[in-house]
Amino acid sequence: MVSTINWKDSKVSILDQTKLPHEVIYIDCTNYLTVVDCIKRLSIRGAPAIGIAAAMGVAIGCQDIHASNFEEFIKELQPVYKALVDSRPTAVNIQWAVNRMDAMLLKNRDKTILELKELTIKESQDILEEDIRINRQIGEWGAQFIKDGDIILTHCNAGSLATGGYGTATAPIRVAHEQGKIIHVIADETRPILQGARLTAWELMQDNIPVTLITDNTAGALMKKGEINLCIVGTDRTVKNGDVANKIGTYSVAVLASVHNIPFYVAAPISSIDFNLTHGDQIPIEERCPEEVTNISGICPIAPVDVMVKNIAFDVTPAKYITAIITEKGAFKPTDLHILSDKSIDFTKYRIM
Amino acid sequence: MVSTINWKDSKVSILDQTKLPHEVIYIDCTNYLTVVDCIKRLSIRGAPAIGIAAAMGVAIGCQDIHASNFEEFIKELQPVYKALVDSRPTAVNIQWAVNRMDAMLLKNRDKTILELKELTIKESQDILEEDIRINRQIGEWGAQFIKDGDIILTHCNAGSLATGGYGTATAPIRVAHEQGKIIHVIADETRPILQGARLTAWELMQDNIPVTLITDNTAGALMKKGEINLCIVGTDRTVKNGDVANKIGTYSVAVLASVHNIPFYVAAPISSIDFNLTHGDQIPIEERCPEEVTNISGICPIAPVDVMVKNIAFDVTPAKYITAIITEKGAFKPTDLHILSDKSIDFTKYRIM
Numbered sequence: 057m058v059s060t061i062n063w064k065d066s067k068v069s070i071l072d073q074t075k076l077p078h079e080v081i082y083i084d085c086t087n088y089l090t091v092v093d094c095i096k097r098l099s100i101r102g103a104p105a106i107g108i109a110a111a112m113g114v115a116i117g118c119q120d121i122h123a124s125n126f127e128e129f130i131k132e133l134q135p136v137y138k139a140l141v142d143s144r145p146t147a148v149n150i151q152w153a154v155n156r157m158d159a160m161l162l163k164n165r166d167k168t169i170l171e172l173k174e175l176t177i178k179e180s181q182d183i184l185e186e187d188i189r190i191n192r193q194i195g196e197w198g199a200q201f202i203k204d205g206d207i208i209l210t211h212c213n214a215g216s217l218a219t220g221g222y223g224t225a226t227a228p229i230r231v232a233h234e235q236g237k238i239i240h241v242i243a244d245e246t247r248p249i250l251q252g253a254r255l256t257a258w259e260l261m262q263d264n265i266p267v268t269l270i271t272d273n274t275a276g277a278l279m280k281k282g283e284i285n286l287c288i289v290g291t292d293r294t295v296k297n298g299d300v301a302n303k304i305g306t307y308s309v310a311v312l313a314s315v316h317n318i319p320f321y322v323a324a325p326i327s328s329i330d331f332n333l334t335h336g337d338q339i340p341i342e343e344r345c346p347e348e349v350t351n352i353s354g355i356c357p358i359a360p361v362d363v364m365v366k367n368i369a370f371d372v373t374p375a376k377y378i379t380a381i382i383t384e385k386g387a388f389k390p391t392d393l394h395i396l397s398d399k400s401i402d403f404t405k406y407r408i409m
Numbered sequence: 410m411v412s413t414i415n416w417k418d419s420k421v422s423i424l425d426q427t428k429l430p431h432e433v434i435y436i437d438c439t440n441y442l443t444v445v446d447c448i449k450r451l452s453i454r455g456a457p458a459i460g461i462a463a464a465m466g467v468a469i470g471c472q473d474i475h476a477s478n479f480e481e482f483i484k485e486l487q488p489v490y491k492a493l494v495d496s497r498p499t500a501v502n503i504q505w506a507v508n509r510m511d512a513m514l515l516k517n518r519d520k521t522i523l524e525l526k527e528l529t530i531k532e533s534q535d536i537l538e539e540d541i542r543i544n545r546q547i548g549e550w551g552a553q554f555i556k557d558g559d560i561i562l563t564h565c566n567a568g569s570l571a572t573g574g575y576g577t578a579t580a581p582i583r584v585a586h587e588q589g590k591i592i593h594v595i596a597d598e599t600r601p602i603l604q605g606a607r608l609t610a611w612e613l614m615q616d617n618i619p620v621t622l623i624t625d626n627t628a629g630a631l632m633k634k635g636e637i638n639l640c641i642v643g644t645d646r647t648v649k650n651g652d653v654a655n656k657i658g659t660y661s662v663a664v665l666a667s668v669h670n671i672p673f674y675v676a677a678p679i680s681s682i683d684f685n686l687t688h689g690d691q692i693p694i695e696e697r698c699p700e701e702v703t704n705i706s707g708i709c710p711i712a713p714v715d716v717m718v719k720n721i722a723f724d725v726t727p728a729k730y731i732t733a734i735i736t737e738k739g740a741f742k743p744t745d746l747h748i749l750s751d752k753s754i755d756f757t758k759y760r761i762m
Contacts, residue, residue: 261715267716268717271657307630315668358607363620363621366595367623
């Protein structure tokens with residue numbers, strides 16, 4: 057599997073996904089501002105992956121800090137935290153990663169500055185490795201929903217490229233494939249940035265998982281013809297009531313699936329669940345520049361100059377359209393998701409098996 | 410209004426829509442094969458426009474025929490008819506136009522060959538002029554459904570560029586605009602050929618009708634937010650039971666509109682209604698080459714080389730999702746459409762007013 061992000065020779069090495077599938081090029085980030093820029097430019101994207109990038113961004117930001125004590129060190133870190141958290145608003149993983157790095161530092165306040173710097177590198181590595189482990193677990197829990205012969209629609213890229221590896225939405229697909237089930241993936245191309253065409257199709261082809269590319273507006277017609285058996289997507293932020301923010305177009309896929317009685321699953325590592333928000337309407341939704349719509353890949357103009365554009369990057373799918381949310385702790389009904397935030401409840405009783 | 414197609418100096422002059430919105434270039438067709446090629450290459454597209462192109466294709470095909478009598482003349486015409494009818498399978502207008510030209514010739518079998526040649530030019534001109542008149546009538550019947558302040562979603566281009574002029578889906582929009590209603594159009598970009606981005610946005614901007622461009626997968630999210638009041642689309646072929654074939658993605662828009670209780674209208678000149686077919690499943694659906702999906706505008710590759718692609722050009726929207734079908738004879742419930750094929754019925758009683 058291609059590496060999405062790694063710590064290498066005191067640098068954060070990020071696969072530049074804006075160049076895929078034509079070129080496989082890594083960007084070496086020697087400071088946190090380059091990491092922030094990679095996140096903003098979508099060189100790295102996908103909720104889990106930008107969480108890892110944020111953790112490594114904190115780690116590399118730490119290396120440049122000159123501080124004589126812990127308080128000074130933490131104070132110097134604040135602009136690093138802020139730049140990372142502000143880089144993209146919708147995914148909760150950046151905030152989650154920054155909080156985790158900060159909590160780790162606080163727990164180790166008695167250590168030397170040099171030790172703290174080493175610890176941030178180690179913690180960001182741990183986050184990367186845990187992510188891959190978690191995705192594998194999501195795959196195990198999710199594969200039960202995939203039958204031999206199934207045709208599976210996915211939207212955008214919640215694949216290995218959106219994570220440390222293995223993917224979230226692609227994890228059940230990869231496990232089913234490993235189990236020897238004959239499956240076929242339909243990848244929505246996912247305008248405007250075309251993550252489905254550029255990334256999902258590419259990474260599945262690398263691993264010899266059969267995949268067919270369609271335009272986003274074809275999914276409904278295939279559902280009507282009975283040519284989709286289930287849908288699996290990722291999420292940028294899922295909230296306590298089971299509402300799911302994900303790439304623009306996810307909502308339409310979920311509504312269409314519901315009308316055609318097709319199960320619709322969301323693969324959500326717990327790091328992408330924001331238990332502080334109770335309703336999808338509270339999720340900040342990023343709007344991006346018109347040029348993403350009017351100039352494909354930044355080089356191919358497809359619309360009149362100065363046309364007005366509405367470029368909403370995400371939408372929110374209400375819980376009622378979601379068959380199950382698949383986490384590393386099991387698959388749950390969206391309305392049961394909140395039990396994961398209550399340590400007094402035995403969540404295993406709520407698992408869908 | 411820009412001319413889509415015209416007979417000029419013994420040639421068929423066709424606006425090359427593959428070059429829009431960047432260049433306004435006309436292709437001069439001096440023989441029917443060039444007309445066929447224009448239709449296949451989508452230099453001219455839209456059900457009414459390719460009907461007109463077919464009529465003019467017959468007319469220019471006639472000019473080159475050397476025949477000594479009527480039977481020979483008609484025999485020589487058969488390959489012209491066939492090439493035109495075979496150029497695109499879904500829209501019924503090509504067959505309709507060829508039938509009309511043929512019927513006109515049969516009615517004038519006593520005329521000289523020279524006179525017949527002149528008559529074909531005149532008949533194709535008549536078809537063009539009638540088309541514009543019919544569209545204007547569709548606009549008058551359809552504008553009643555548009556209120557001051559409405560935001561109107563349209564898919565693909567059923568505008569003046571898809572017709573002889575004025576458009577079908579855009580006709581009610583243009584009339585409402587002329588009536589002084591404040592309206593705003595949301596144009597789906599309409600992958601893969603991007604007729605919404607390249608053509609609809611462009612032609613509405615030419616006429617100062619406010620328009621905002623979105624990716625196809627954004628429509629559902631806008632509906633959910635209450636930012637779409639109604640939808641109007643065109644049709645390539647509508648059948649007796651009110652099922653509507655139109656550009657891929659129309660079905661998804663209709664289902665989403667239905668779920669959000671948003672009225673969904675189809676503008677359909679009677680030439681695009683095929684009363685010989687009783688059900689949408691009988692409509693032949695064109696599949697086109699993968700390159701339309703993988704190479705935007707033929708120059709911008711966006712997917713892995715050799716990826717499998719499903720490129721269905723049209724889908725069928727069942728009558729149950731359609732609020733009304735707007736023809737030049739009035740707007741009708743889809744289930745009432747069949748009365749237009751029965752001369753013994755007073756269709757005016759079925760009009761939605």
